[in-house]
Amino acid sequence: MSDVGLFGPDSVTWRVHREPIVTVGGLRSLYLQALLPRAVAGVEQNSRYRKDPWGRFQHTATYVATVIYGTTEQAERAGRRVRAIHAKMTATDPRTGERFRVDDPDLLRWVHVTEVESFMESALRGGLRLTGDEIDGYYAEQTRAAALVGLDPATVPASAAEVASYYERMRPELALTVDSAATGLFLTLPPLPYGLGLTPVRGAALGVAALAIGLLPTWARRLYGLPGLPATDLITSANALVLGRMLSAIPIEWISPLRRAAVRRIAASEAPSA
Template sequence: MSAPRNNAIQQILSKRFRILLTGDPEGVPPWLADVAASDQPGLYLPDEAPWIAHGDMATLVGGIRALLMQALHPGSLTGVMQHSRYKDEPLGRLSGTIRWLTMTTFASTAAVSGEADRVNTMHQRVKGTYQDSEGKTVPYRAADPDLLRWVHIAFMDSFLRCHQLYSTRALPGGADEYIRLWSQSVIPLGLTEVPMSEDELLAEIDRYRPELIVNDATREVISFIKNPPLPKTSLPAYHFLFKAALASLPREYQDMIGLGHPSLRIIQPITRNLLTLIRLAIGPETPIEEAAIERLHRAGVMKDGKIIRRPC
């Protein structure tokens, strides 16, 4: 008698969870059909580092961390403040980010190309000026390679570090392989000069350090990231995940943000347990990954759940 009841509870919690992440009233990702479509392989396979990292619950922390890192660069910060309705539609911006991440990781190459076209078109409209760390007025476009590169490395470093800290799943090939493979994701965006190893990633982050600042606008956006208008039932878990994201940042960035220095030694095991609990609560189903695997079977890349060939 208890199993069906537990399954029903999981279905309710799973639907609420996916409504929160996708903005769809039924909890069905609007991009699910695009991931399932065609008989083509995609950029990644189920045994590769980007697939494993982006299918893991640790991405819940990685996404928050990426937003915090992006907010430290006045160019990406100004783009968000001037060209998005993040205050009016916070879940809309979240679902847009999730769409790009999941499409690029799990969809076919044709769908990835289409998603890149959508993002590139959107980027053409995002332009203006911002005040840099020296107080100079700087023109920007979202499509500028230097700004795109910062967004890319902020996302990549965040998902990598949070997976290393808060997931129990190993990344095949480690950090270098994740960075090398994920570099393919931004080629359709026109970005080809990106880090290809962990050493290169760390060096590139250091190169951007003089450009990072915290001003009133930064604090406003970070305050919003810390206290978004989520359902009250979701806020306790979110607030802890925010602390986990903050704890994962280098001490220098924590100092800049000015919200304290949460103890990683304490937060790490609690976060792992919390993410495990969330997964148990919503159930093991992963519709996006399941749709992608079905497509790989049709493409002749997988058979009986196993990879039988690797696309060239």
């Protein structure tokens, strides 16, 4: 039998991540992550994302795809690499002057939860139909991904209710700082390569950013100083559903070479031997 990796084709994880709209969820998660002052300070003081945002995006997308579709060894190797990088990094809390480690479990947990919840939210608003048990199954499966970056799976929310409770506990710690405001602006208007910023691509990129912002929880939009009106949620849901249905017509194997390789690997292992 071929190694199907951490999840496999029968998992909820594969169902969620076959929806191309989860890319918008990835952007949404960055807006959320920037609202935790220490998290955004750690990024601002250690990352080169402003100089090479698209390279950073590609590295992150490859990591996520490797964790989901790679073999167990490939996923674990990717996790070891991330842990080794984080272990070398520290940052200074701009509010207190305290030095902290970037691999602090509280920070890693925030990044993990905002990421997987954003993937789920974008997939659901984009038209994916899942039962409550399946949604909980996704969060439970994703504790395996959390373990790769150094988290104890037992400390990671493993259901929709636990994710909601986690957000409630974290909200008093969230704030719009100078760093988070600058990051939010950068995410909304990033530099585009090859002179594309002077073409209609700029409008399309701005539309994607607007959708990601609209998908944020009401409390997160208000922290950014944006309207948290019910109409925003209704309009965003309608736009997400249209985009989700349009993108779902694209074969995911065209978008994700790692998924294509995983499907071929599994199919080859199940083929009858001569």
